[in-house]
Amino acid sequence: MTMPLSQRIVFWTIVICVLVILSVPTIVVLGASFTAGNMIDFPPDGLSLKWYSKIAGASDLWRAFGRSLYVATVCTLVAIPVGTLAGIALAKYRVRFETPIQIYLLLPFTIPLIGSGIGLMLFFGEIRLLGQLWPVGVACAVINLPFMVWAVMASASGLEPDLELAAANCGAPPLSTFFHVTLPAVTPGIISGALLMFILALNEFLVSLLLVDARIVTLPVQIYNSIRSIITPDLAAISVIFIASAVVAVIALDRLVGLEIFLKSK
Amino acid sequence: MRSLKAYPIGWRIMDAAEAVAAALWPARFGRSVPYLLLGPAILLVGLLVIGMIQIADSSLRTLDTSTFLPSDYYTLANYQRALTEGLFRTVATRSLLGAVIVTVVTLILAFPYAYLMVRTRSPVLRKILLIALFLPFFIGQVVRAYGWLIVLGNQGMVNEALGLIGIAPMRLLYNYPAVLFGLVQYMLPFAVLMLAPAMTAIPEELESAAHSLGANWVRAMIHVVLPLVKPGLVGAGLVVLTLSLTDFAMPAILGGGSQDFIANAIYDQFFRTSDQGLGSTLALLLVAVGSLLVGVVFMLFGAGTLASQGARR
Numbered sequence: 001m002t003m004p005l006s007q008r009i010v011f012w013t014i015v016i017c018v019l020v021i022l023s024v025p026t027i028v029v030l031g032a033s034f035t036a037g038n039m040i041d042f043p044p045d046g047l048s049l050k051w052y053s054k055i056a057g058a059s060d061l062w063r064a065f066g067r068s069l070y071v072a073t074v075c076t077l078v079a080i081p082v083g084t085l086a087g088i089a090l091a092k093y094r095v096r097f098e099t100p101i102q103i104y105l106l107l108p109f110t111i112p113l114i115g116s117g118i119g120l121m122l123f124f125g126e127i128r129l130l131g132q133l134w135p136v137g138v139a140c141a142v143i144n145l146p147f148m149v150w151a152v153m154a155s156a157s158g159l160e161p162d163l164e165l166a167a168a169n170c171g172a173p174p175l176s177t178f179f180h181v182t183l184p185a186v187t188p189g190i191i192s193g194a195l196l197m198f199i200l201a202l203n204e205f206l207v208s209l210l211l212v213d214a215r216i217v218t219l220p221v222q223i224y225n226s227i228r229s230i231i232t233p234d235l236a237a238i239s240v241i242f243i244a245s246a247v248v249a250v251i252a253l254d255r256l257v258g259l260e261i262f263l264k265s266k
Numbered sequence: 267m268r269s270l271k272a273y274p275i276g277w278r279i280m281d282a283a284e285a286v287a288a289a290l291w292p293a294r295f296g297r298s299v300p301y302l303l304l305g306p307a308i309l310l311v312g313l314l315v316i317g318m319i320q321i322a323d324s325s326l327r328t329l330d331t332s333t334f335l336p337s338d339y340y341t342l343a344n345y346q347r348a349l350t351e352g353l354f355r356t357v358a359t360r361s362l363l364g365a366v367i368v369t370v371v372t373l374i375l376a377f378p379y380a381y382l383m384v385r386t387r388s389p390v391l392r393k394i395l396l397i398a399l400f401l402p403f404f405i406g407q408v409v410r411a412y413g414w415l416i417v418l419g420n421q422g423m424v425n426e427a428l429g430l431i432g433i434a435p436m437r438l439l440y441n442y443p444a445v446l447f448g449l450v451q452y453m454l455p456f457a458v459l460m461l462a463p464a465m466t467a468i469p470e471e472l473e474s475a476a477h478s479l480g481a482n483w484v485r486a487m488i489h490v491v492l493p494l495v496k497p498g499l500v501g502a503g504l505v506v507l508t509l510s511l512t513d514f515a516m517p518a519i520l521g522g523g524s525q526d527f528i529a530n531a532i533y534d535q536f537f538r539t540s541d542q543g544l545g546s547t548l549a550l551l552l553v554a555v556g557s558l559l560v561g562v563v564f565m566l567f568g569a570g571t572l573a574s575q576g577a578r579r
Contacts, residue, residue: 007483011378018379021451022398025413026405028423032416078310086307093300105307107314110560112512114529115553118536118546119317122324142313149307173284203406206514220408227412227519231419239409246404250397259396263384263462
């Protein structure tokens with residue numbers, strides 16, 4: 001649409017400010033990782049890949065990254081079946097007490113993260129699960145579950161119920177109908193939901209911080225612990241992993257559902 | 267052998283599975299299928315409920331300073347301390363004031379962004395604006411805060427730039443504005459993504475009509491767009507308010523320990539002072555305030571809308 005010039009100036013000024021605020025940290029981390037100097041500086045004191053070669057040998061960082069991958073995998077493996085079934089149930093069936101159930105399933109969003117984290121820490125401590133890594137993955141699955149349910153619900157509500165009836169009419173028993181008709185129809189939702197769960201668990205900081213001990217820190221916690229003492233460029237180099245995975249996730253999400261879906265009004 | 271080929275092994279497995287399913291779950295139980303499907307999710311979220319019960323339980327026990335164990339009787343002493351001690355009042359005031367400022371600034375910045383993103387004719391521009399929102403969302407708070415440490419540090423970009431024009435380095439980090447700035451950056455994607463659908467719902471013709479009736483763009487914004495987008499603004503505002511009120515990472519990293527918010531105070535009670543009871547009390551009070559705020563969202567928009575807006579959190 002055509003905007004009056006004064007409006008265009010005001011709006012574009014703000015939008016450009018926002019774009020700068022949003023992207024500066026990412027660009028700076030990327031730039032700092034290529035510095036040739038020994039201290040964090042931007043613009044870098046000349047380009048080099050020396051911090052990358054340094055982190056290539058830093059086994060503690062890679063172990064922390066491995067733990068983060070493990071946590072994200074556990075989280076995704078838990079969330080896929082749980083969220084898929086719940087999403088199908090909410091989208092396709094008339095459920096009694098639907099509103100209370102929806103509110104209940106939104107508890108992970110309504111309870112502040114610090115509250116969820118402390119609660120799970122106390123509970124896992126009580127049943128002697130603290131100090132292991134897989135409960136961190138389960139915790140990540142709990143706190144982000146609504147994302148998974150939402151993604152599946154969105155594609156399940158697009159499935160024509162007549163298709164399932166047609167399958168049954170052609171003689172398909174319930175399980176075959178589920179695997180050959182329902183499941184393929186919700187697959188895009190499952191994939192995008194799983195992607196969200198994986199990437200959010202890979203980045204999860206606060207709940208990890210509460211649930212891990214010094215032996216099993218995940219990568220975000222490791223970075224947090226390090227930047228509190230001294231800032232060296234090797235952290236910038238390892239942070240590039242997160243930037244790269246975010247880029248992959250955004251591209252994948254755009255291909256799968258199209259980012260424009262988030263602009264739609266209901 | 268031939269018959270085995272004609273009837274593939276996959277079908278046999280499916281037949282067996284169907285038979286097992288039918289035996290376990292006869293068709294007349296059909297009406298309970300949705301509850302069966304919801305079961306695992308209800309159990310998983312149940313972990314949070316158990317966690318809340320644990321918090322409530324330990325909030326009612328004080329720390330016995332002689333044995334360093336929680337008391338085995340219930341008392342409200344922790345609540346009295348949490349509500350009367352000056353330290354917690356300072357932290358609570360700082361967090362609340364900070365959350366309000368962050369919310370106002372974020373909404374002011376998010377509004378034009380959402381407007382332009384929805385109204386632009388150029389798909390390329392729209393895509394760029396969307397990617398700029400999603401990328402930081404997926405990068406995570408720690409890495410973003412780390413970026414700000416590099417920018418704002420004593421030898422950081424801003425101070426180097428100021429040095430070039432002859433201004434002495436300033437301390438830009440580890441103060442209140444730095445924390446608020448970091449929070450605004452963290453909240454912007456949430457706010458824009460909650461505003462955008464409300465913006466999409468406003469027909470462009472309404473604005474054209476306002477213009478043709480002689481309203482300038484400021485008046486068209488104030489009298490046409492703002493009232494229509496108000497539900498989106500309220501929703502986005504409440505989400506931003508809750509998330510920034512309860513944030514941990516930005517105050518911890520950009521505040522450097524001197525600008526604690528409530529979440530940091532809770533963390534310190536658990537891991538520095540080891541006073542689990544008092545920490546639980548603070549956590550439960552924060553959960554209560556946070557749930558109250560989200561409860562308002564539910565009342566205004568209904569649970570269903572938030573469910574689908576969840577992904578736009």
